[in-house]
Amino acid sequence: MAASGAGGGERRSRWLGLAGLAIALPVAILLHSGDGIPAWVARRMLSPTVIERGETHQFHGAQWRLTGLSRLKGEFPGTVLVVAEFEARVENPELLAAKGNCMIHLGDSSGRRWFPLFLPEWKVRQALATAAEKPRCGSLETMAVGRNLAMAEVFLVPDTVENPTLTVRLSSVADQEMRFR
Numbered sequence: 610m611a612a613s614g615a616g617g618g619e620r621r622s623r624w625l626g627l628a629g630l631a632i633a634l635p636v637a638i639l640l641h642s643g644d645g646i647p648a649w650v651a652r653r654m655l656s657p658t659v660i661e662r663g664e665t666h667q668f669h670g671a672q673w674r675l676t677g678l679s680r681l682k683g684e685f686p687g688t689v690l691v692v693a694e695f696e697a698r699v700e701n702p703e704l705l706a707a708k709g710n711c712m713i714h715l716g717d718s719s720g721r722r723w724f725p726l727f728l729p730e731w732k733v734r735q736a737l738a739t740a741a742e743k744p745r746c747g748s749l750e751t752m753a754v755g756r757n758l759a760m761a762e763v764f765l766v767p768d769t770v771e772n773p774t775l776t777v778r779l780s781s782v783a784d785q786e787m788r789f790r
Contacts, residue, residue: 657776657788668787669779670705671697671758675789678773679740681732683765690726691715691764692733692740693775695789702752709780711746715764715773716788722776725762733763746777 660666665674677694693715699705715723725745734741743761752758766773778786 657786659788659790662789665698666787667700668777668785669708669782670701670703671699673697673777673787675775676759677740678775679737681736683768684732685765687768688765689768689770690733691766691770691773692737692761693764694740694743694759694761695746695775695777696760697758699752699754699756699758702754705752705779708782711760712778712780713746713762714776715766716776717770717773721770723764723766725764 658666658668660673660675662675662678665672667673673695674697675693675695677692679692679694681690681692683689693713697705713725740761740763743759746760746762764773772790775789776786777789
């Protein structure tokens with residue numbers, strides 16, 4: 610009899626421990642993720658401004674335009690390098706500078722996202738030397754009215770990705786973004 614009573618107490622403790630873990634784990638993740646989860650939820654809820662390829666769009670002090678999305682064979686099997694070239698024609702340098710750094714990612718219709726490579730690979734320098742020499746999105750320096758800021762970013766993505774979209778945000782207006790398709 611005593612053995613079955615101890616087994617019931619152990620079982621109850623185990624279930625209470627699992628229930629406590631089910632509550633404590635999400636709370637711990639939420640508390641230690643900084644603004645990760647709330648920012649992720651906010652990004653999921655916003656609806657970006659969609660711009661067709663070749664069209665321009667006024668966005669916080671500049672006219673933005675996607676000038677090209679090129680695909681090159683990747684270094685690894687089953688991958689490609691996508692070179693995104695875009696520009697911003699500055700209309701209001703003070704407003705653009707006040708909106709913070711440019712942030713960018715490439716996405717597809719299934720919701721997957723890829724962030725730019727730190728350095729362009731040698732294949733990009735060989736095949737698209739002009740794109741490799743352009744500054745990256747985060748550098749919005751030397752802004753003057755009427756100046757075209759030509760930028761380029763390189764992404765390593767699976768070769769199965771079709772019709773990628775380029776998303777551009779400015780850091781201080783994280784609730785607004787442009788999506789070029």
